[in-house]
Amino acid sequence: MYRPSIIHGLRLYSTKSTRKRELIDRIIRVDHAGELGADRIYAGQMAVLGKSSVGSVIQHMWDQEKEHKAKFEELIPKYRVRPTVLVPIWNVAGYVLGAGTALMGKEAAMACTVAVESVIIDHYNSQLRELISLGKEENKELVEIIKKFRDDEMDHHDTGLKHDAELTPAYNALTLVIKTGCKAAVWLSERI
């Protein structure tokens, strides 16, 4: 149980234990939202590009994202975390983003992957820094999980680049738009 009973439900000050609780709450909520979004993005991309030459590549990345999502779905009740209210919205938005970029072509789909993964990687890295500064041993489970997922996302990022992401027309503009959208989504999911 992660709630100290003295200040249970009554946070007069932010002591170290409440700060840690809030941090873990935020981290798991936003990571779950991120993996849910990634799962839907790949679903959208597969719907359009499933039968093309990059179908198997996207399928492989999608399977890994499904594992990530399942892990966070397990962590939510375990750490008594509140999931984000925007789950239904990310469901739809992710699918639309995936299908939309896939309709623009294989390279655009890969560019979308690269953009999203680069935001996620930075995000996981800053979470790892925060968790480790709070105590590497106490948060060992979460640190291990996020480390492994970050490594997987780095693989996805590199795979995207390898499959001609940068050959997309208007690559810079597309990447900028998608990155900004992702950062906004992360900011919102951390809070609500």
Place this chain on the structure above:
Amino acid sequence: MPPPLPQPLRVPTTLHLTLQLAASLPTTQCGVGGVSASSAAWMNEQAAEDRHTLPEDDDSLDDANKGTEEQLKHQILEAALPFVHSRGWSQDAIAQGAESLGYSSMAHGMFPSGGVDLVNHFYAQCNTRLHESLKTTVNEMEKNPQLKKGTTTFIADAIEERLRMNIEFIDSWAEALALHASPRNAAMALRNIGTLVDHIWYHAGDRSYDFGWYTKRGILAAVYKSSELCMLQDKSEDFQDTWTFLNRRLSDVHKISKYSHDASSYTKDFSQVAKAGIFTVLNIMGMNSKSRS
């Protein structure tokens, strides 16, 4: 032997200022005993502090101080609860509680929000007690499968148990709810009831991670709140009317969820029927490209 003069403070936290101020003010009821008790407490704080390095170097000093301050506040609020019957949920009750522990009644200044801090403290205590009790119940149900209850029964029993904790202060509970209703305190009130319904659902077995998390808790919060209000004006024997009301609300919820489940299966069937109709029309008009040979 008069107590030694206070040394100048290095880190004047709110706690130290309050107690030092309290020690220097003439106390009406406790007299000399109250003054020496509060300066004794202050001396303990100072001794604990001396063991640390400079405040700027040590981040845990903040937490250690705050920990002691938290515990002190907790003690004072706990001691103030018996005075609620006579003084209501007010700063007066807190002041009485502080005095009963030997501190100056000026300690109520540590609670700028006044009476609502006492209400929140009591609410949080009850939530913690419920959490422990539900945990025990779940463990017993696991050991003895024949004790297993259905989800609705579990929830009904949990709400009843939690409402029974309010019986102790039922005469002044309307005042407590009025304090909670004020906009400044509404956020904390929502957090309190949020924690409560989260505990009940978690121990009832809910492990959801999607939007259902919110709908379940929202519905339970509405049921709990309405039952709590019903209890305020319930004059029946052992609050039987309230438990009947509660069971009626829970069966309403059950009915609604059943109907919505049925409704969603109706819409699924309806969409299939509509699809079949559209394809029939397209076939007749010869525009169904999938079936063109």
